[in-house]
Amino acid sequence: MTQWTKPKPLQIAALVLFSACATIGDEAAFPGPVESGIGPFRPLNAAELVVEAPRAGQILAEGAAFGRAMMTEGSLWYAAASAPLDPLPEKDASLARFEVDWAQFEARAIFASPSLAPARYSYEAGTVVLEATEPWQGGAVFDPWAIESSDGSVQLYFASEGGIGVATRSAGSATFGAPTQILEDARAPSVVEFGGETLLFFERDGRIGLAKSTDGLTFTVDTEALDLGELSRGEEDPTEVAQRSPGAIVVTSATGRVSLRVYFESRFESATGSVSSGLSVSGTMDTQTYDRFDAELFGDTSVLGNNPGDPAPYVADGEATTLLTLTRAAPGSPQSRAVLGAITPARIELVPTPEEP
């Protein structure tokens, strides 16, 4: 018969001790990043795009001279001139090397393009949604900024030779109504709802200004030239001489604070007179005082090539990411620009899921 003996106290203690010693430590990773989504950006990669893009981040196939582009849910709105004039006029010598001389092209119009499923941020060539029809537009419309309402209607803000205008498309309608001029002698509208008001950021004489409205149609200039902050510059660095093409978004932080970010194009001039451009961003909670992001917006600037411009941000709902469309110089004659897409945080991948048959 088996006899059980009571374990002695020292045996119990030894069992506890050896059991404890059986655990072995694992290597733990460093804590993961927490990011605000302001930058730095990386271009969308080939896996995230379906457009055959020879350049990193190209979201729209080449075939036209592109102006500013911006995203809304499921669509890309952009300005383009379909073809250069023949014979080609001489380029305006006062323009920078990387700037497009639109006088060399047919009149610009505004296009809209749906995304190429399953990729959310690749786009095919769009269709014209707005052309110049009014005398004050001067024969061309460009710099689109679309606001889509929950009822399906769209307010399309745009620039023309006569200033900034707006056209409205009702829900279910295929065309926009007659445009209205809202601000003279201004370019590059960017419109957001913030603090119970409709804010219109615009470009005028190389500075970015702010106008406000309560109905989105009638605006009053609040500030002609905003102080968006300064970059830290060395003595040998080019001087910032102009701020252009604002793109504004409203963001809500992880703790619920709501703020406004204004992305814009900076123009620099060196001591030798050489002009270049870069992208910047400033933040504000009251539209009067701004903090400027004093670092590179792109982790690897080489993928952008030279002289990026026309930044237009878009917050991807539910993904805590910010997308940015921008243009950059593209090779060819006459000088033209390509439309790129970029994303932050860079670790997020937007690889499309194949559609189910």
Added chain:
Amino acid sequence: MVNRASISAGRSLSRALLCVLATFACAATAYATPPDVLGYGSRSTSLGGAVTASVEDASAVYYNPAGLARAGALRLQVGYFSQSPFLSINGQQSDVERQGGVSFGLVAPATFGDFRIAFGLGLQLPDQRVARTRSAIVDRPRWELYDTRSHRLYLSTHLAIRPVSWLTIGGGLVFQSGSVLTLDIRGDLPFTNAEDDSRLEHQFKGDLRSVRYGSLGVQAQVHERVSIGLVYRSEVELGNTIVALAAASVGTPGTPGVPLDLSLVSTSTSLFGPQQVSFGIDLQPLDRLNIALELTWNDWSAHPSLIADQTVDLEFGGTAAFGDIESLPQLPMNLHDTFVPRIGIEYAALQGDVDLDIRAGYIYENSPFPAQAGITNFVDNDKHTISLGLGASLNDLRPTLPGALQFNAHFAYAALRARDHNKTSLVDPVGDYRSTGYLISAGVDVSLVFE
């Protein structure tokens, strides 16, 4: 130990520069003693650590060395403890490691008439690693007081005396471990045929160092049902220095080389524990009921900056290669002192040949760290801890054991109050974040008490 290695000129220079750049934005880690985080001994931990006035087992080496001379019995104690953190930032788990280990304790008294003297020894041995030094990117939020805080060996030795029947006094030294790293590279780097003709030597040294600090305590039985206690633990700080020196001659074989000199010195604090003063009172309103109250002051405002101070010099041919290389400023931590209240309750449910005690405790610890509104991201939250415990004592074990065998177990749940960190700069790349979480800990220990 010195090694000779053939390294290409390009790779060697890149490594040196990467070494420089990698330290630009590094922050050291704050540490305190492991018992501050995990407790020491299941009985004391289950009472919320409110034992300064009454502790008399081996955990007195941490809570109040005066308690070593209180009981008068030879005691051997061994136990195991573990704490699992579930901490998150913006709803994402922070992957802070579980901490645990084995604890040992010894109380050896000797009585000469009414005079008693006692020696105490305490050891906490982590079950994962003996020591860890970690520097992280300064703009990456991390749980400053929980990330590797207790991954180090803890050893304490104390003496206590009981000059009169109602008074005990004790003191001693505590040892903590930390590490120091140095790297030295010297030699020649030819422009051509670097892989075959390079003559580089490097030496690497890593030391596991110890730092000592003191504690001093007193207990007084002012009434048959009232005991008071006071303990002081001194501040502990261990500096960490990383030195990288590269001295090479770059050129072509057969011609005088151009000197390349790199000097990087990074100093930081790798270990810091604030000085502490605890005052406690133990009341016995009923024969079977003890209630302990305690308040601890922690001198966190003396905490040094956690941003490493770096000095970098890179010269090529005797000329500074990149001009002034700025390191991060030594930002003040702005920590504030804390006052930590504790309460412990113990009820003797059974008494006789077998004793059974039921215990409970509560601690409120407000965080010494301010909300992280600047470029630093040292995350910490206010914490409420509830602990429960059981103790069983087998008192009549003769002839097997001339004394008693005691078993203790504890369980604790600590809830971290959610905290928002709103950045002053609206363009901060980290942005606002919310930290929250909880900690679960448990442990057991066994004691042999020889009468």
